[in-house]
Amino acid sequence: MSLFGKFLGVGGATSASRVLGFVREAMIAATLGAGPVADAFYAALRFPNLFRRLFAEGAFNSAFVPIFAKEVESNGKAGAAQFAGEVFSVLVLVLAALSALALAFMPFLAATVIAPAFQDTPEKFDLTVLLARIMFPYLAAMSLVAMLSGVLNSFRKYFLAALAPVLLNIVLIAVLLAALQQGWDGRTVGIALAIGVVTSGLLQLALLVYGLARIGFRFTPQRPRLTPQVRRMLKLAAPAALTGGIVQINLVIGQIIASQQDGAIALLNYADRIYQLPLGIIGIAIGVVLLPELARALGAGEQKTALTLQNRSLEFGLGLTVPAAVALALTPVPFIAVIYERGAFLHETTQATAAALAAFAVGLPSFVLVKVLQPAYFAREDMKTPMWFSLVSLVVNAGGSIALFPHFGHVGIAAATSLAGWTNAVLLGATLWRRDQFRPSTETIRRAVLIVICAAAMGAALLGAWSRVDELFLASGILVRVPVTAGLIGGSMVVYFGLALATGGIDRAMLARALKRRGAGGAES
Template sequence: MSLIKKFATVGGATTLSRVVGFVREALIGAALGAGPMADAFYAAFRFPNLFRRLFAEGAFNSAFIPLFAKELEGGGPEAARKFSEQVLSVLTAWLLFLSALAMITMPFLTRWVIAPGFADDPEKLDMTVLMTQIMFPYLLCMSLVAMLSGMLNSMRHYFLAAFVPILLNAGMIGALVISLGTDMNERDTGLLLSWGVLVSGFAQLGCLYWAVRRQGFGMRLRVPRLTPDVKKLLVLMGPAVLTGGVTQINLLVGQIIASSQEGAIALLNYADRINQLPLGIIGIAVGVVLLPELARSLKAGDHDDAQHLQNRSLEFALCLTLPAAVGFMLFAGPLVNIVYERGAFTPQTTELTAAALAAFATGLPAYVLIKVFSPAFFARLDMKSPMWFSIVAVVVNIVGSVALFPSYGHVGIAAATSIAAWVNFVLLAVVLWRRGDFRPSPETLRRIVFIVLASVAMGAVVLGLDAALASHVHNPSLGVRALTVLVIIGLAAIVYFAIVIATGAIDRDELLGALRRKRKPATGQAAPLEE
């Protein structure tokens, strides 16, 4: 399977999850708006989500995948299974302890870490504590999900691991449908949403454990032991905690500062949800596929293939990210209006959310490019360099947020997050260049130039159509507005892809190959998980 096909496999599954996520966020907006319960829920959800990104998807997978791939390539499936059992036992014991400690100390953590600005509203503070306690065991489930996903990705089975997050959205949508259907009050809606998050975590864990067993990796819990391999994993995880979770740390910093402005946390979350669509589809696809592929190439000593992988990943990321960033910056208002504006989500809320989305979008290419360049360090087991770059980015974000918040409110926080992302990316790219671990090929540079030109042309089309169809974009009828927005997006996309295909900025053969249906397996042969 080509690299683009692998990206398409993960991206397709993630797209479905993100689309369902939009439905979820629209329902939350309708049920809670940007009021105190929305602030409380998002503040509570951010905390277990932060730890999930730090210790699971970020730090854990960055360290685990290269080591698991090494065991799989060098010692075979049995050696990889034993290593996985050792890690599973230690990880489960640690997570149980961390979850218990966090739930006990949650009143203190909420007041001083999660949302110190809620101290003046005891009811909001208490609800945040309660919802965080309900959702925190989600961390246990998702950390184990990250491990199982890493195993499947290392075996080049990408689809199911990318698909299971849809279960989180399904659980929350089910809770919201019950809430809206029974006219439930905001407090009970928040609690029901929290239980929906927890249930979805166990559902995702069950699905992936079944998939791993299907591949012959039936693991059992054993007495936790710090074996040499586990110690090596923990040593590598330390620096990767900051590296893998820097975006989440920045968002948490923003949340802490924003908690002093009524509704700011909810506004940032609504905007970030739209911004996360291309980041999730493209960034996750690149990160999930590139790390195990690079690890295999470097283990085999094929440095030319490693360079090729990074060049193609860079082209793919920019080809889809740049036009998305331009669209979000220039067309934020109509997009937010169509997705959210209903029920408790007012036109004023739309305007405030759109401003935050435009600020987030300025950093969108940087977020995705970090996913392209970080695996080059992780695959070489260099966790410390990205760690220091992440620390610099966090400092930049804190300073920027504190400086911009008094004048620009929640928009200043979004802008500071984008600035920090660009700083992080530049540091990663410069060091890789100086080490000689990455050199963009002349063909890659040529393609990037045409991608930029095509994005500029697309932006001009968006601005022109927005002005020409202004009466339809702002029509009182939701159907008219939605149709107009879709027409503008469609025409802009046609212009963009016509240019990149005509100039060769995207490989036509690989594009067609990624769109073709894969052949079905022969009769009697089990279908691979990607299918």
Template sequence: MSLIRKFASVGGATMLSRVLGFAREALMAATLGAGNYADVFFAAFRFPNLFRRLFAEGAFNAAFVPLFARHYEGEGRKDAERFSTEVFNVLFSVLLVLTIAMELAMPVLVATIIAPGFADTPDKFDATVTLSMIMFPYLMCMSLAAMMAGILNSLQRYFVAAIAPVFLNVILIGVLGWALYRDTPPADVAFWLSWGVLAAGLLQLAIVTVGARRSGIRVTFRVPKLTPNVKRLLILAGPAAITGGVTQINLVIGQIIASQKDGAISVLQYADRVYQLPLGIVGIAVGVVLLPELARALRGERAEEATHLQSRSVEFTLALTLPAAAAILVISPEIVRLLYERGAFTADTTGTVSGVLAIFGIGLPAFVLIKCFQPAFFAREDTRTPMLFSMISVAINVALALTLFPLFEERGIATAEIVAGWTNALGLLTVLLWRGHWQPDRLLLSRLPRLLFAAAIMGGALWYISGWTDQWFGAEAFTAKLVTMLLLAAVAFVLYFGLAYAIGGLDRNELRQALRRKKGEKPGDETPPDMLA
């Protein structure tokens, strides 16, 4: 399977999850708006998400995948299965102890970390404690699921791991739809959403566990032991956990600061959901696929293939991310009106959310490039360098957020996050070039300025046209807004890709070859270097 087909497999599943996420957020905006119980739910849900990134996704994507691949390709399936069982039992034990400790300490955690600004409002504080206690076991489910997903990704079975998160949105959409139908009070909606999150975690864990078993890896319960293999994983996973969780760390920092203003947490969450769509489809897909592909190329001492993989990944991500960033920057009010402005979500809220979203659009290419650059370090079992830049970006985010929030409120927090993101991305790029781990090829260097030009022209055209279409976005009818947005999207698509092809930023024949599957090739087959595009 070609590299772009693998990106498309993960990106397609992630896109489905993100689209359903939009539906979920739209229903949530209609039921909870940007009120107190929206703040409560988002604050409570952010905490297990932070630990999920710290203890699971970052660590296992960075450390577990290369080590599992080494065992699988070196000693075979049985050795890889034994390694997986060792890791699973240590991880399960740590998570069980952590979950019990956090449940007991939840009132203190809410007062000091999760939402200290709620302490002066007893109802919000008590509700946040309750919802956090219900949802925190989600961390355990998703951490174990992330390990199983790492196994599937190492075996090039990307789709099952990517499709599992869809079920979180399916379950929450069901809860919200029922709540709207029954006209359920906001406090009860938030309560049942919390139980829906926990149910989704259990379901996702079951899906990826079955997928790993069908791929030939059966993980069983054993007495946990710190074997040399597990110790090596922990050495790599410590810095990787911090690196993988830096986005969540920055969001939690923003949440802590934003809790001083009613509705600010919800505003940041609604804006974050929109820009997470292109980030998820492109950035996460590339990050998931690129790490095992680079690890195999480097183990085989195929430096030219590794360079080619890196260059094509950067080219692919920027080709899709630059126009998305331009669109978010210039038509963020129209996007927010279409997705959210109904029910408890007012026109004033639209103005605030769209302002934050436009700022996030400026940072979108940086967040995607981070997903491209980090695998180049992780595949070399270097988790320390990305961790250092992640820590620098956190420090910048904290300093700027504290400085800018009193002046610009939610926009100040968004600005702090994108400055931190660009610092991280440029730092990783500089070290890659300095160490000689990557030398961008001529094709990438010639196409990048052309892609930037095409995206700029497209953004300018959207800005001009949106002045004429603004009257339809002000209409009450959802259909008028949807049709107008589809027309804007069609114009942007034709203009950007048409111009990019015309000036040589994209090559139609190359893309067609990359998407074409060879005769007899099955999903998950490894592609020789000359077939990667």
């Protein structure tokens, strides 16, 4: 299957998770609004998610995958199984120790890291500690999921690992349906959601164990010890953990500052959920597929193949994220209103969330560019350069949030996150260019310029259409809002893709081949 087809496969699985995520968030918004329980739940969930991105997805997607992929190429399944067993044993030991410490010191962590300002509201602070303790084992489950996902991806089996997050949304939607049916109070809903998060982690782990069994790959856990290969991986994983979790670190910095404003954490989370849809579908698809493919190409000395992989990834990422960013930045209100505005989620909440979404959207292309550019470093086992750039972006994010929050509230935090993303992307791209490790081809640059022009034309058309229907939209209910929003989306897609395909901003031949192979080969890849 072509690179573009693999992107579509992973993106399709991820989109299913994101769509269900919208359903989940809409139900949470209707049930809890932007009140104290919602603040406590999202603050508590952010903590294990931070560690998951840092030590699980960040470290394993960056350090484990290149080494494991090379083991498969050099020593076959037997050598790869030996390495996987060694890593698994060390990982379990580390996770057990980390979980024990976190559970014991959770009040201190909540007061210093998760949401310091919650101490002014003791009931909300205590609930945050309780929910964080319930959900922290989710980190252990998802760390093992990340490892098994890395194994599957190294064997070029991408779909099942991308599909696993769907289980989180299915479990939480089931919890919320039960809550609505039984009429649970807010605190009970928060506790039930926390239990659901942990349950989903165990289900995802079971799914990937099944996936490994399907491809006939098995490894045996061993006595934890630091073998040369494990030492090598840990040496790479330390900076990669920080680099891979930069988005989560930035969000946690924002969360600490936002905890000073009632409801701000929930507002940022609702906005983050929407802009994570294109980022998840496109950025994760690129990140999951590109790293093992690049590692294999560079390991085999195929420099030309590596350059082609990066050019096609850049075109794919920009071709979808630039128009999405324009649409979300210019007309965020209809997206927020259709998904969230009901029950405890009022029109004023829609306006506040929409402002944050517009600020986040400005940085959307930068986060996808990071997904395209970082694998060029990781595949060469250069983890330190991206780490330093991530630290620079952290400083930009923290400084921007502190400077903008007093003037713009939660919107300033979203804007600082976008600024940090662009800082990271520019540093990564400029350094690769200077080292002559990746310079976009003339054709890729031409397509990038055309993509920006086509997206700008789409944005002008979208703004014109919204100005004609905004009063009707705001005065109407969901039965009018849904078709109006669908019409805006459909019209924008026709304008953008029509122009992009006509001008060559999107490679028509590559798209046709990918869709043809996708239809013939099915989803499994």
